[in-house]
Amino acid sequence: MTTDTSSRQTTSDELRLTALEQFASVGFAGASLAHIAEVAGYSKSSVLYHFASKEALLEAVLTPAIDRLEVILEQFLAQPETTATRMRFVDDFIDFILEFRLELHTFINQAQSLKGIAVIDRAGVLIMRLSNAICDNNASVEDQIRFGMALGGAAYTLVAGMNFSTPVNRATTSPDEIRSALRVVMIDLLAPVSVRSTPPATPTPPSAAPLLTPIETGK
Amino acid sequence: MTTDTSSRQTTSDELRLTALEQFASVGFAGASLAHIAEVAGYSKSSVLYHFASKEALLEAVLTPAIDRLEVILEQFLAQPETTATRMRFVDDFIDFILEFRLELHTFINQAQSLKGIAVIDRAGVLIMRLSNAICDNNASVEDQIRFGMALGGAAYTLVAGMNFSTPVNRATTSPDEIRSALRVVMIDLLAPVSVRSTPPATPTPPSAAPLLTPIETGK
DNA sequence: ACGCTAGTTGACCGATCGGTCAGCATCTGC
DNA sequence: GCAGATGCTGACCGATCGGTCAACTAGCGT
Numbered sequence: 431m432t433t434d435t436s437s438r439q440t441t442s443d444e445l446r447l448t449a450l451e452q453f454a455s456v457g458f459a460g461a462s463l464a465h466i467a468e469v470a471g472y473s474k475s476s477v478l479y480h481f482a483s484k485e486a487l488l489e490a491v492l493t494p495a496i497d498r499l500e501v502i503l504e505q506f507l508a509q510p511e512t513t514a515t516r517m518r519f520v521d522d523f524i525d526f527i528l529e530f531r532l533e534l535h536t537f538i539n540q541a542q543s544l545k546g547i548a549v550i551d552r553a554g555v556l557i558m559r560l561s562n563a564i565c566d567n568n569a570s571v572e573d574q575i576r577f578g579m580a581l582g583g584a585a586y587t588l589v590a591g592m593n594f595s596t597p598v599n600r601a602t603t604s605p606d607e608i609r610s611a612l613r614v615v616m617i618d619l620l621a622p623v624s625v626r627s628t629p630p631a632t633p634t635p636p637s638a639a640p641l642l643t644p645i646e647t648g649k
Numbered sequence: 650m651t652t653d654t655s656s657r658q659t660t661s662d663e664l665r666l667t668a669l670e671q672f673a674s675v676g677f678a679g680a681s682l683a684h685i686a687e688v689a690g691y692s693k694s695s696v697l698y699h700f701a702s703k704e705a706l707l708e709a710v711l712t713p714a715i716d717r718l719e720v721i722l723e724q725f726l727a728q729p730e731t732t733a734t735r736m737r738f739v740d741d742f743i744d745f746i747l748e749f750r751l752e753l754h755t756f757i758n759q760a761q762s763l764k765g766i767a768v769i770d771r772a773g774v775l776i777m778r779l780s781n782a783i784c785d786n787n788a789s790v791e792d793q794i795r796f797g798m799a800l801g802g803a804a805y806t807l808v809a810g811m812n813f814s815t816p817v818n819r820a821t822t823s824p825d826e827i828r829s830a831l832r833v834v835m836i837d838l839l840a841p842v843s844v845r846s847t848p849p850a851t852p853t854p855p856s857a858a859p860l861l862t863p864i865e866t867g868k
Numbered sequence: 869a870c871g872c873t874a875g876t877t878g879a880c881c882g883a884t885c886g887g888t889c890a891g892c893a894t895c896t897g898c
Numbered sequence: 899g900c901a902g903a904t905g906c907t908g909a910c911c912g913a914t915c916g917g918t919c920a921a922c923t924a925g926c927g928t
Binding site: 572591 | 674675676677678679757758759760761762789790791793794795797798799800801802803804805806809810822826827830831833834837838
Binding site for chain 3: 681682683693694697702703
């Protein structure tokens, strides 16, 4: 057995990585086993030797990300909710997004068409729980939109959105710069929904509901 | 000739609509001509009679949305920039997103794999110009992320994100409610990039509404 | 030397893909 | 009546899809 616990790259790993890139860029339906194999430097038969089917390959590709997300969520739900734990949660979540951006992008944009596959359904309920954990009680439509835009927006921006920037921009932007900017925007997006739960003493005067001013929509 | 200028549904229209739904839900690669035809109630040959190829069908599906987006952008760029014109632009943009959510979702999430198709490339440069128009001078990384999250987040939330909500929620949420909530969040996201003089935002309410002066969305 | 297992591959399969083509209605103008 | 579009279809094509299978190679314990 090649049980190499260290960082060595096994065939399985290479195939998983290549498949992930393909799934994220051309979609699950658009990525053929033959093409994945060719890019990775193997034959289609080899792919099907390591993974029972195309669906099994998808599961193997996404499962680590979903596992990690589940850990983060459980850890957050296990503690009593304070501002500190909530911030810790947001930071963990940003770590997750940055580390598993391709997996997130794959799931976010294709979950609807992949319903029925185990890991996809599992991720679906996880996203639901995540949404409830952040918006929890009296989740308004606006709160749900804030969460959805944070999730879908991050997935898009970090994967597809970058391709619109000039190559110069992409090259000169350090990961740390992206991370801190993303953090600011994410917190800005999710702040109004989080303010609600932990104002023990300090106000938020009733006149100004957190950030929002009622706006009329003509039609 | 069936030049019916009124709202009658021609075969071409039915096919376009069905194709749009399929492209948005299972992706361009995953949507087969035979399945589109079957759902619409025609044969695959009929689809290829009205549209020269699968790519031509995609172009016919996306072009109206891109045309509309181009008009909005040109109109904004033609005027001197004031708070009023900028708000008008944001409202137009939200109208656009709501009306063409499926087209936007299709383009946003599959542009990278469809590069080379005319309408996709055209949409790509349009998005670039749009980003520059909103972030214009000294666009920081954070500004670009804000724009990307607004764009990708809206596309996701309005199409895929809704599927996670309970059916009850989906049914009881009126379009107007969604629209106004989306407007608040979008402006919240894009406000800092337009009012750059404002110091780094503390989540406290008073500083939050720089350009949120209530304006009728004349539509 | 031996058998066993893991890894890899090409040949092959039925199904489906996008696309072509000849033909069948239906309607129009003459 | 009929010539010519227009709309639509089934039969068919080569290519590619996901997946199966037998065969081959290389290493390892005995």
